[in-house]
Amino acid sequence: MESVQEIDLNALTPIGRSSYLGLLTSTGRQVKIILVKGAEVLPLQEAAALRRKLVEELSGKVGLPVPFPVEIKSGPCIFEGSAAWAFVNSYVPGSDLTSIVRRLAPGQDSELVHEIGQATGVSLAVLHSTSKRLVRAGHKEDTEPDDQEIVWREATLTRQEVLARRVRDAIKITALDDHQLRRARSLAGVFTSRFRSTHDHAVDEATDCLIHTDLHGGNIILDTSAPSGARVASFIDDQLSVGDSGYDIASIQNWAFEVMDEQSFITFSHGLEIGYKSLIPRYTLRNSDLLLYLTDRSLGRLAYYARSAPKWVEPYGSERLIRHLDLLDRIASAAVSPDSFTDPFATVRRLAT
Structure with missing residues (x-):
């Protein structure tokens, strides 16, 4: 699994208040990255943990869609000169x-x-x-x-x-x-x-x-x-x-x-x-x-x-x-x-x- 540090955080395309499009450097695959700081980190970590549990639950249910982007990686990083937390998710086309x-x-x-x-x-x-x-x-x-x-x-x-x-x-x-x-x-x-x-x-x-x-x-x-x-x-x-x-x-x-x-x-x-x-x-x-x-x-x-x-x-x-x-x-x-x-x-x- 690619680390957050292996994604070029200086070459992101903003698509929202804290959301960006980026590329995995190893594969060139497009991903969505959410970059947050301070009090925003914990609730997003908790939501990400719940999504992981839901994906596990859905894995045994044939035919049901996964209704949200799948998490690829998350972790601390430096963004625009200060400490932040990056959530890297699969990019959903459409x-x-x-x-x-x-x-x-x-x-x-x-x-x-x-x-x-x-x-x-x-x-x-x-x-x-x-x-x-x-x-x-x-x-x-x-x-x-x-x-x-x-x-x-x-x-x-x-x-x-x-x-x-x-x-x-x-x-x-x-x-x-x-x-x-x-x-x-x-x-x-x-x-x-x-x-x-x-x-x-x-x-x-x-x-x-x-x-x-x-x-x-x-x-x-x-x-x-x-x-x-x-x-x-x-x-x-x-x-x-x-x-x-x-x-x-x-x-x-x-x-x-x-x-x-x-x-x-x-x-x-x-x-x-x-x-x-x-x-x-x-x-x-x-x-x-x-x-x-x-x-x-x-x-x-x-x-x-x-x-x-x-x-x-x-x-x-x-x-x-x-x-x-x-x-x-x-x-x-x-x-x-x-x-x-x-x-x-x-x-x-x-x-x-």
Whole structure:
């Protein structure tokens, strides 16, 4: 295995905030390198260790794709004159979903949009179903089976409340006019404590597994030049936290709702459902959790553009940001029974159209 030092860190091509393309000097093979420092190192080391365990788990399951780049090497290095840590992963060919969608006209290539959704659904189901055993094995004997899920929900509630306050207190949100800003603030006020309630799970309802936690089109790579049946959605920049699988499902549909026209969104969501349920056929989600996760993601988008100097990146745009206001409006109007369960795909389609 090639050491980090044998990769020329002075000849890298930046492709993100801390991501680069480089070459293995022995073979000329292209690789992706993540270079981080300080507090960023430990969580990425922990995520890398979890991915290695998942690869081992998947190695005995014929026919299931590995839904993320495989680690080649990691270790300390000197980058730009200071100590850093390099994570060297296999390079995944293809384009991110955001780039693919950017090239599509409204309503165009519905077959491709469906295949994108289906490939994403399969890879998500692989990640969620394969990691359940690893998460269960990681529980200590004195830990209740759903403790991790409660921790995840509490963290989501806390984050959602912080985002709501940030939107409610925003002086401006890029691309929203005064009327829309007032609407955003009003909705944020509605959601400040909307989901704070007693939330007990029966033991057999625990859904904790490893999840991506920041799932959007920019973090999913797909090679559209590959044969239709051989397209694998690869997740990049994952943080692999223990949490509720529904958060990933809500996140990717929230992204699609923002960037796609209505018909493309419906097509993508149906493909996502078919792909996911091909491995987890009877999947349901607590209704209040689904709405919490959608709210968290939409408030996060509004809060991002309440920052001092956000940048639009196509296919995002002002008219698309308003879609989050519409979605929050519909969630605010939804009557929610905390103990009811729902199909998270059909429910999001219902809210979005």
